[in-house]
Amino acid sequence: MLTDIMLGQYFPGNSLLHLLDPRTKIISTILFISSIFLADTYQAYIILAAFIVFIIALAAIPPTMILRSLKPLWIIIVLTLLIHIFTTPGSIIYKIGPLAATQEGVRQGLFMTIRLVFLIVVSSLLTFTTSPIALTDGIERLLNPFKKIGLPAHELAMMMTIALRFIPTLLEETDKIMKAQMARGADFTSGNILRRARNMIPLLVPLFISAFRRADELATAMEARCYRGGHQRTRMKELQITTRDWLAYGVLGIIIGVLVAVRITLR
Amino acid sequence: MSRRNNVTDFVYAALFAALIAVLGLVAIPLPISPVPVTGQSLAIMLAGSILTVRQAAYSVLTFLLLGAVGVPVFAGMTGGIGIIVGPRGGYLLGFLVGAIVIALLKGQHNNKWRLALVNVLGGIIIVYTFGVLWLGFVTGMGLEKAFTVGALPYIPGDLFKAFVATVVGAAVNRQLQKAGSR
Numbered sequence: 001m002l003t004d005i006m007l008g009q010y011f012p013g014n015s016l017l018h019l020l021d022p023r024t025k026i027i028s029t030i031l032f033i034s035s036i037f038l039a040d041t042y043q044a045y046i047i048l049a050a051f052i053v054f055i056i057a058l059a060a061i062p063p064t065m066i067l068r069s070l071k072p073l074w075i076i077i078v079l080t081l082l083i084h085i086f087t088t089p090g091s092i093i094y095k096i097g098p099l100a101a102t103q104e105g106v107r108q109g110l111f112m113t114i115r116l117v118f119l120i121v122v123s124s125l126l127t128f129t130t131s132p133i134a135l136t137d138g139i140e141r142l143l144n145p146f147k148k149i150g151l152p153a154h155e156l157a158m159m160m161t162i163a164l165r166f167i168p169t170l171l172e173e174t175d176k177i178m179k180a181q182m183a184r185g186a187d188f189t190s191g192n193i194l195r196r197a198r199n200m201i202p203l204l205v206p207l208f209i210s211a212f213r214r215a216d217e218l219a220t221a222m223e224a225r226c227y228r229g230g231h232q233r234t235r236m237k238e239l240q241i242t243t244r245d246w247l248a249y250g251v252l253g254i255i256i257g258v259l260v261a262v263r264i265t266l267r
Numbered sequence: 268m269s270r271r272n273n274v275t276d277f278v279y280a281a282l283f284a285a286l287i288a289v290l291g292l293v294a295i296p297l298p299i300s301p302v303p304v305t306g307q308s309l310a311i312m313l314a315g316s317i318l319t320v321r322q323a324a325y326s327v328l329t330f331l332l333l334g335a336v337g338v339p340v341f342a343g344m345t346g347g348i349g350i351i352v353g354p355r356g357g358y359l360l361g362f363l364v365g366a367i368v369i370a371l372l373k374g375q376h377n378n379k380w381r382l383a384l385v386n387v388l389g390g391i392i393i394v395y396t397f398g399v400l401w402l403g404f405v406t407g408m409g410l411e412k413a414f415t416v417g418a419l420p421y422i423p424g425d426l427f428k429a430f431v432a433t434v435v436g437a438a439v440n441r442q443l444q445k446a447g448s449r
Contacts, residue, residue: 009337009346033352069349073354076402079416080408083408084408112406112407112408115405119405120352122349132333135337136332155277156329159277159284159326160281162281162282163284163330163333164285166285167338167340169285170282196431197430205435205439207286208286208313209442211282211283211285214282215281216275218282219274219279222278
């Protein structure tokens with residue numbers, strides 16, 4: 001579980017998609033996700049599907065991984081399909097008791113479900129092909145222009161790194177406190193609402209207090225070493241936009257152009 | 268609150284972001300509903316109840332960004348932008364706004380009744396407003412159905428969590444005041 005947390009969903013590889021600059025991937029993902037909402041005809045969905053299959057193949061991510069990214073949301077996906085099929089008014093094609101499936105409902109439901117699947121798959125591709133560290137770097141660089149309005153880009157990246165480093169520590173601590181309190185006879189699983197809420201106190205209060213103590217120590221240590229943020233900091237790996245990245249933007253531009261054209265011409 | 272400079276704020280926010288992630292992994296057995304619920308939204312309410320506005324905003328933002336870059340910190344050990352733009356993404360944005368609102372309105376005196384009220388407002392009403400609006404939009408199912416599917420079944424559990432957040436938040440605040448830290 002811990003390695004799961006540290007690596008995130010990253011699937012190491014050497015494909016063209018892996019090699020793109022994280023900034024390019026973040027921007028392209030956002031643009032492409034928004035263009036998914038442009039699709040409202042069968043033709044547009046076929047184009048989208050073809051393109052998504054193409055980038056999955058390009059990224060060399062095994063299809064089982066892609067399916068796994070859908071797993072946590074499958075209930076809501078199926079529910080969406082059913083709600084649309086049975087509640088959209090139109091010509092009835094099938095009846096089960098009081099429920100009537102309509103032709104329009106099937107069409108609408110399929111569109112919405114496929115749109116959800118596309119949304120999830122495309123954005124999962126970003127995290128499959130980019131390590132959390134590279135993405136953090138990319139986010140920091142992308143947020144840099146917003147420093148002027150007070151968004152601390154560097155500090156956000158720093159906080160993400162600290163949080164990531166402390167998740168295993170605090171998990172272990174939670175476990176330790178839980179066992180310690182259970183050894184003292186604490187009971188987390190019975191009693192009425194009031195009792196249970198009270199019983200959470202001996203678990204949560206020590207956990208929070210110890211986290212705050214760690215935070216105090218860390219802040220003191222950082223100040224003792226004269227930490228002063230990202231100002232004038234140099235990096236080991238500089239991000240660089242190369243020909244690959246412009247190529248990616250070009251391809252994405254064509255796809256979005258086609259989608260807009262399809263939307264305008266086929267109504 | 269912060270006597271020292273900004274570093275303290277950032278580090279507190281970072282540690283709390285880690286706490287939010289950790290509490291999301293701990294299943295809380297509920298007395299009312301058979302569905303085991305995680306402490307994620309409880310942690311969000313606690314972030315608002317314990318931290319300053321700045322710290323609360325940064326900690327939830329850090330937590331969301333961690334999830335966005337693929338660290339599996341969201342409900343059910345999931346992560347990635349897919350979850351944020353997916354049908355459940357609205358709740359996540361609601362977490363950010365909710366925590367800020369709780370921190371803004373909780374007041375200075377660690378008053379339990381007030382804390383309970385703002386926890387229900389920020390941790391439940393605001394979170395579900397964002398959650399249901401986005402769920403309704405992205406699935407095209409409309410607001411009424413989105414509410415039935417995406418809010419109604421969870422509200423009893425969340426009321427319980429708001430209660431726990433109030434009791435625990437007040438206790439932690441009392442301890443921190445006693446310790447005189449921050």
